[in-house]
Amino acid sequence: MTLTGAQILVEELIRHGTDTVFGYPGGAVLDIYDELYKNAKRLRHIIAAHEQGAAHAADGYARVSDKPGVVIATSGPGATNLVTGIANAYLDSVPLIAITGNVAVPLLGKDSFQEVDVVGITQLIVKHNFIVREVNELESVITEAFALAMSGRRGPVLIDIPKSVQKARCEYSGNCRSFYAPRQIKPELDQAFEAIKSCRRPYIYCGGGVIAAHAEKEVLKLSERLSAPIGLSMMGLTAIPNSYPLNLGMCGMHGKYASSVAQSEADLMIAVGVRFSDRATGNLEEYTKKCTVVHIDIDEAELGKNIPSIIEVCGDAKQILSRLLDELPKKENTEWTKSILEWKKKDVCDDLTSFTPGNIIGCVKEFCKPDTVVATDVGQHQMWVMQYYPFEKPRTLLTSGGLGTMGYGLGAAIGGCVASSGAETVLFTGDGSFGMNLNELATAVSQRLPILIILMNNGVLGMVRQWQDMFYEKRYSSTTLGRKTDFVALAKAFGADGCTVDSLHALRGVLESGIPHDGPFLVECKIDMDAKVFPMIPPGGSVKEIRLGGEDR
Amino acid sequence: MIERFTVGLIVNNRHGVLNRIAGLYGKRGYNIDSLSVGETEDPRYSRMTIVSSGDIYIQTQVIRQLNKLYDVKSAVILDKSGSISVEHLLIKLKINGNGNNGITALINEYGGKVLHLCDQFIIADITGSPERIQAFIDQSKSLGIYELCRSGALALSTDIKNTLQITYETKQGENEDGTDVL
Ligand SMILES: Cc1ncc(C[n+]2csc(CCOP(=O)(O)OP(=O)(O)O)c2C)c(N)n1
Numbered sequence: 124m125t126l127t128g129a130q131i132l133v134e135e136l137i138r139h140g141t142d143t144v145f146g147y148p149g150g151a152v153l154d155i156y157d158e159l160y161k162n163a164k165r166l167r168h169i170i171a172a173h174e175q176g177a178a179h180a181a182d183g184y185a186r187v188s189d190k191p192g193v194v195i196a197t198s199g200p201g202a203t204n205l206v207t208g209i210a211n212a213y214l215d216s217v218p219l220i221a222i223t224g225n226v227a228v229p230l231l232g233k234d235s236f237q238e239v240d241v242v243g244i245t246q247l248i249v250k251h252n253f254i255v256r257e258v259n260e261l262e263s264v265i266t267e268a269f270a271l272a273m274s275g276r277r278g279p280v281l282i283d284i285p286k287s288v289q290k291a292r293c294e295y296s297g298n299c300r301s302f303y304a305p306r307q308i309k310p311e312l313d314q315a316f317e318a319i320k321s322c323r324r325p326y327i328y329c330g331g332g333v334i335a336a337h338a339e340k341e342v343l344k345l346s347e348r349l350s351a352p353i354g355l356s357m358m359g360l361t362a363i364p365n366s367y368p369l370n371l372g373m374c375g376m377h378g379k380y381a382s383s384v385a386q387s388e389a390d391l392m393i394a395v396g397v398r399f400s401d402r403a404t405g406n407l408e409e410y411t412k413k414c415t416v417v418h419i420d421i422d423e424a425e426l427g428k429n430i431p432s433i434i435e436v437c438g439d440a441k442q443i444l445s446r447l448l449d450e451l452p453k454k455e456n457t458e459w460t461k462s463i464l465e466w467k468k469k470d471v472c473d474d475l476t477s478f479t480p481g482n483i484i485g486c487v488k489e490f491c492k493p494d495t496v497v498a499t500d501v502g503q504h505q506m507w508v509m510q511y512y513p514f515e516k517p518r519t520l521l522t523s524g525g526l527g528t529m530g531y532g533l534g535a536a537i538g539g540c541v542a543s544s545g546a547e548t549v550l551f552t553g554d555g556s557f558g559m560n561l562n563e564l565a566t567a568v569s570q571r572l573p574i575l576i577i578l579m580n581n582g583v584l585g586m587v588r589q590w591q592d593m594f595y596e597k598r599y600s601s602t603t604l605g606r607k608t609d610f611v612a613l614a615k616a617f618g619a620d621g622c623t624v625d626s627l628h629a630l631r632g633v634l635e636s637g638i639p640h641d642g643p644f645l646v647e648c649k650i651d652m653d654a655k656v657f658p659m660i661p662p663g664g665s666v667k668e669i670r671l672g673g674e675d676r
Numbered sequence: 677m678i679e680r681f682t683v684g685l686i687v688n689n690r691h692g693v694l695n696r697i698a699g700l701y702g703k704r705g706y707n708i709d710s711l712s713v714g715e716t717e718d719p720r721y722s723r724m725t726i727v728s729s730g731d732i733y734i735q736t737q738v739i740r741q742l743n744k745l746y747d748v749k750s751a752v753i754l755d756k757s758g759s760i761s762v763e764h765l766l767i768k769l770k771i772n773g774n775g776n777n778g779i780t781a782l783i784n785e786y787g788g789k790v791l792h793l794c795d796q797f798i799i800a801d802i803t804g805s806p807e808r809i810q811a812f813i814d815q816s817k818s819l820g821i822y823e824l825c826r827s828g829a830l831a832l833s834t835d836i837k838n839t840l841q842i843t844y845e846t847k848q849g850e851n852e853d854g855t856d857v858l
Contacts, residue, residue, distance in 0.1 A: 422744070
């Protein structure tokens with residue numbers, strides 16, 4: 124069967140299990156969009172307001188659905204608008220297929236209208252990228268891209284398709300297989316066994332890799348077997364139910380007190396699917412002072428990258444943990460677990476009535492199901508969600524961990540909502556972050572996506588201001604926004620609805636009655652501009668310098 | 677301890693691969709002292725030799741990061757004692773009034789070849805270990821160097837175990853152990 128390049132693309136996307144793509148049309152992808160039009164029944168296309176939003180939507184879709192997200196953009200400005208979204212997916216190891224159009228092959232390299240070398244631009248933020256110069260390469264490149272995005276450590280792959288290739292015809296097989304074979308390394312477990320057998324104060328540190336490998340159950344079992352508490356990286360936050368007694372929550376700069384203290388007192392850390400980001404570790408020397416580290420990761424380059432002298436175990440987390448579980452005896456470690464539960468008490472906040480961020484999040488949670496997808500933007504509100512939202516199920520959190528992308532949230536919420544078949548989705552955002560990509564409200568409205576937007580409006584760029592407060596002697600350079608944006612009116616202008624609240628009682632009232640189910644709804648919560656995120660370990664610091672806030676409980 | 681080390685690589689012989697590898701070194705802050713590249717016996721693949729310097733941490737990371745690249749089929753460190761390393765030098769030397777006796781003697785001593793000869797200068801071709809090439813250059817300085825052109829190192833392991841083979845000959849869609857990729 125001979126097909127055009129554009130037809131091959133659509134057929135291949137469907138063959139690889141794609142049901143929805145996000146994107147924005149333009150001259151260099153007209154042929155693809157024409158095919159999408161003809162195939163609308165087989166492949167849903169959602170047009171975003173901006174390619175960055177589309178990329179974040181595909182990213183959110185991938186995180187929720189456990190499938191690669193697909194985003195399409197035209198050449199030149201369309202392609203460059205994807206860059207932040209691709210980098211975001213790269214740093215969080217999210218499988219993403221970015222498809223860009225380009226000028227016709229004979230026009231490449233001539234600075235033609237809307238030509239950019241997107242393969243060159245994105246080279247350092249993708250697992251791999253391709254430019255397809257011959258239509259007969261297209262089928263195998265797409266197959267390869269899907270295999271690459273999902274195998275080993277996941278990540279974004281970009282395919283640049285010149286317009287002439289979209290138009291050209293060739294034979295289409297429809298059953299191309301991937302050539303890609305990720306390097307296999309035999310995991311060495313002996314040293315790890317020995318270290319685990321002899322430890323007395325074990326601590327399990329688990330990251331996004333646990334979720335990618337579907338190893339949540341194995342981590343739980345390991346924790347039970349060793350009586351080991353679990354600390355989570357931001358990306359790993361949903362791996363273990365919040366209600367599990369030995370789950371200490373997030374660790375790191377804004378991690379929970381118990382999580383950080385237990386880590387610093389442990390004699391063994393079993394780190395699974397984490398990359399030891401500087402935000403998670405702080406001062407590296409202090410971080411590993413007392414403990415042996417067993418690091419389990421599928422990406423060999425992560426082993427020893429940030430933490431020196433560790434016991435390296437390279438491979439699939441689920442398989443490795445299963446093998447460990449087969450042989451490890453049960454341990455009680457009673458003293459250790461007793462101290463853990465003591466430390467955990469310090470994390471309980473007592474005041475439940477005032478209109479504080481923690482209470483706002485708690486109140487919203489009452490109206491959410493355990494599988495409700497929650498997205499965040501970046502800033503204080505993000506950290507508050509990490510600290511106060513009791514996640515129970517994997518793949519229910521969409522947040523920008525590695526890149527810290529303000530403006531990620533709304534796009535991601537759209538993708539997450541679509542991936543969960545239009546179920547109610549919550550976005551926690553700040554006035555600064557929301558201002559970056561709020562045009563995606565238009566998308567959520569047109570797609571009738573029930574996204575509850577909780578806008579924590581403190582009138583400032585809170586997180587930056589917090590640093591200025593603590594480390595720059597309150598010189599609030601450019602963080603007091605002084606804007607007069609009427610967010611509720613704005614939501615209405617986009618065809619959504621919303622309201623403003625300034626008490627828990629009012630918030631509860633709105634959540635009980637006023638939320639529409641066929642589109643986004645914005646609740647602006649006016650919060651104190653001086654509210655801070657605590658605990659905080661200053662950048663590069665250690666648990667010794669942990670600040671608990673106000674009276675330092 | 678910072679030391680020079682040589683990486684041998686088999687990569688896809690494709691447009692843009694050099695850029696990806698150089699980009700990786702740049703992004704991670706590793707330096708490249710020299711890089712040479714050429715097609716292998718199988719035109720689908722090229723072999724690169726990259727010389728750089730760094731401690732054991734950088735050496736390990738370089739190899740692991742390189743091995744992650746899609747276009748890299750295999751990357752290993754070639755240890756000094758178990759490998760030979762050769763550079764290539766084209767050098768244009770002045771001929772002075774006294775004739776060229778000293779120069780040709782030197783070239784002969786290094787087993788070099790004279791490629792071009794005229795009234796003013798001689799172009800010679802010398803190959804050998806980087807140290808030997810350096811020694812030749814040092815010795816010819818007094819004779820007067822017009823210009824020179826020096827390749828990066830080419831290196832091969834002398835140990836059969838470290839032979840860089842193209843590990844890509846698995847069947848379509850299969851890992852080396854025969855399991856399915858998809
Ligand atoms: C695109 C982008 N630009 C700048 C920053 C730096 N930054 C980090 S947090 C923050 C403030 C966020 O303010 P807001 O969204 O209002 O949230 P808040 O901290 O007030 O909760 C800024 C500017 C960033 N993370 N991303």
